[in-house]
Amino acid sequence: MTVKQMDPASLNGWVDGLLLNRTVIGPVQKGDKFVFESLSRASDLRLDYDTTLLPPKKFLLPSREILLTFRGDSHYASQAPPDPFVLLGVHPYDVAAIRQMDRVFSEKQVDTHYMARRGACTLVALDAQAVSPNNFAGCMGTATVREGWDLLFSRVGGAYLAEAATEKGESLLRSAGLLADAAPGQLEERDRLWESNRQAMRRHVLHCSPQDLPGLLSRNYDHPLWQERAERCFSCGACNVVCPTCYCFDVQDEVDWSLECGSRCRAWDGCLLRDFASVAGGHNFRRHSAERYRHRYYRKAKYLPEMTGEIACVGCGRCVDACVARTANPVEVYNTLLGD
Amino acid sequence: MPRPRVAIFDFAGCEGCQLQIVNLEEALLDLLRVVDVVEWREAMSEQSDVFDIAVVEGAITRLEDEERLKRIRQKAPVLVALGSCASSGGLNKLKNRMAMSEARRLVYGRDGGVSRLDTAPVKAVSEVVKVDYLVRGCPIDRREFSYVVRCLALGREPFIPGYPVCVECRIRENACRWQEGEICLGPLTRAGCGAACPAQGAACLGCRGTCDDANLEGMASVLAQYGKSREELESRLAVFLDPDGKGVSHA
Numbered sequence: 001m002t003v004k005q006m007d008p009a010s011l012n013g014w015v016d017g018l019l020l021n022r023t024v025i026g027p028v029q030k031g032d033k034f035v036f037e038s039l040s041r042a043s044d045l046r047l048d049y050d051t052t053l054l055p056p057k058k059f060l061l062p063s064r065e066i067l068l069t070f071r072g073d074s075h076y077a078s079q080a081p082p083d084p085f086v087l088l089g090v091h092p093y094d095v096a097a098i099r100q101m102d103r104v105f106s107e108k109q110v111d112t113h114y115m116a117r118r119g120a121c122t123l124v125a126l127d128a129q130a131v132s133p134n135n136f137a138g139c140m141g142t143a144t145v146r147e148g149w150d151l152l153f154s155r156v157g158g159a160y161l162a163e164a165a166t167e168k169g170e171s172l173l174r175s176a177g178l179l180a181d182a183a184p185g186q187l188e189e190r191d192r193l194w195e196s197n198r199q200a201m202r203r204h205v206l207h208c209s210p211q212d213l214p215g216l217l218s219r220n221y222d223h224p225l226w227q228e229r230a231e232r233c234f235s236c237g238a239c240n241v242v243c244p245t246c247y248c249f250d251v252q253d254e255v256d257w258s259l260e261c262g263s264r265c266r267a268w269d270g271c272l273l274r275d276f277a278s279v280a281g282g283h284n285f286r287r288h289s290a291e292r293y294r295h296r297y298y299r300k301a302k303y304l305p306e307m308t309g310e311i312a313c314v315g316c317g318r319c320v321d322a323c324v325a326r327t328a329n330p331v332e333v334y335n336t337l338l339g340d
Numbered sequence: 341m342p343r344p345r346v347a348i349f350d351f352a353g354c355e356g357c358q359l360q361i362v363n364l365e366e367a368l369l370d371l372l373r374v375v376d377v378v379e380w381r382e383a384m385s386e387q388s389d390v391f392d393i394a395v396v397e398g399a400i401t402r403l404e405d406e407e408r409l410k411r412i413r414q415k416a417p418v419l420v421a422l423g424s425c426a427s428s429g430g431l432n433k434l435k436n437r438m439a440m441s442e443a444r445r446l447v448y449g450r451d452g453g454v455s456r457l458d459t460a461p462v463k464a465v466s467e468v469v470k471v472d473y474l475v476r477g478c479p480i481d482r483r484e485f486s487y488v489v490r491c492l493a494l495g496r497e498p499f500i501p502g503y504p505v506c507v508e509c510r511i512r513e514n515a516c517r518w519q520e521g522e523i524c525l526g527p528l529t530r531a532g533c534g535a536a537c538p539a540q541g542a543a544c545l546g547c548r549g550t551c552d553d554a555n556l557e558g559m560a561s562v563l564a565q566y567g568k569s570r571e572e573l574e575s576r577l578a579v580f581l582d583p584d585g586k587g588v589s590h591a
Binding site for chain 1: 370487499504511527561565
């Protein structure tokens, strides 16, 4: 499909039209930060946001969700499939993270709850118009992405360019009515925006290629850095919670006052939390904070890449933003291991 | 299955945690279907010496209270400490920072010398008798209390978070109080409240006690990074996490 153009007012009008018959989730302001939220009107959208407190994963893998409800007579019912929704304004690094989550939840054991939400979602990406203070997506190759979205918006001068990559995206864009094709000059401007974002999203500069990270970690399991940096770590899991590629969860059953009926809930868990690696019998595989601190980086940049070929960090910088102790900066960790 | 008999007792405190139970409102009727409340001074006149679960609210501040608590424990197969005062001594422990004569004078003025107003350093319930379960918070969280009651009725171990408040605070996308220039005890405090105070724009005061392995030492470097003093931190720790100034306890 050819790239189309849309002025900002038409884009808002189009979103208001979508809101008449479906849920649209997009970035809105909260205090002096931004969050993804279900919109009530297009004028609340802040497409100029730099980043959000939580990544959009909260709409695909909710922080807490009921997997099934049960009754005492061994009857149980799975949750109803979600209604279709539009996830609008997702920055490229978050699109890259969602692609990684898609693989986690669809390979081998298919997670029906995640995949149902993913199937119901039309993913509308947006090239970033502002760069958050700790973003290093440019170093991770995720400042721009050419796949993973249904529709991509890019702000070029006074207009938005819209490019559909899937039937879902095309169909959504068709609902905007007849749109003019993007002019060649606008496409060149979009190329320049991409190049500019690749350069700007380097608030922290990684001194090696992401592909070198698994090898770097292999050589540094006993490096003193793990203990030193963990001494400031509260094991509070903020880095896990705000991470767009963290997908670990815990499952608990809860009963209501009948003591017979209830629900099976899953909730986000995080490898920095002490009980994460506790097992039956009371043993904990990572009892000490430094072991958990180290594990997070090994998981992101060695264990998962060895299985999937991709570093499980997209450089969004949210962990750096969220860490009260300022000890969660991955670029600082890797550069220190590099001896820089 | 017979309903477990529950007796609710109160010691030194504001009775706000018992009030939270009353505030269950409609759910109180559900609760009464699950347990048989045989004694509860705040809400009924009946008394009983026979119960399966004793719920104890408040801190222990007098020697005769210690004796009363020990008698309750002897009769109770299971004992639950309710709220911050019972769990850790709570605000009452601020008294322990001064001489008892000074505490009497501050509270009762000229009458402070009267012998019946005699008082002792404040203790948490667990400093006097064995406690089986803690329902923390100032006040307690009604949902958590209800959950613990259902677990006890089922003979199931309740799952209470061991991790810090920050987990719940980040999930709610609250503004971080540290980044707003305040000292927040969320990183040291046990979650389970849903980060209720930061969600209202107030720093965590630590009413649920310390989380597992609270990293107080790590707080020192954080203070420096945010330009805060040790004294500012200690004045906040004094409220719940280190009320008697003996160091952060791990209740």
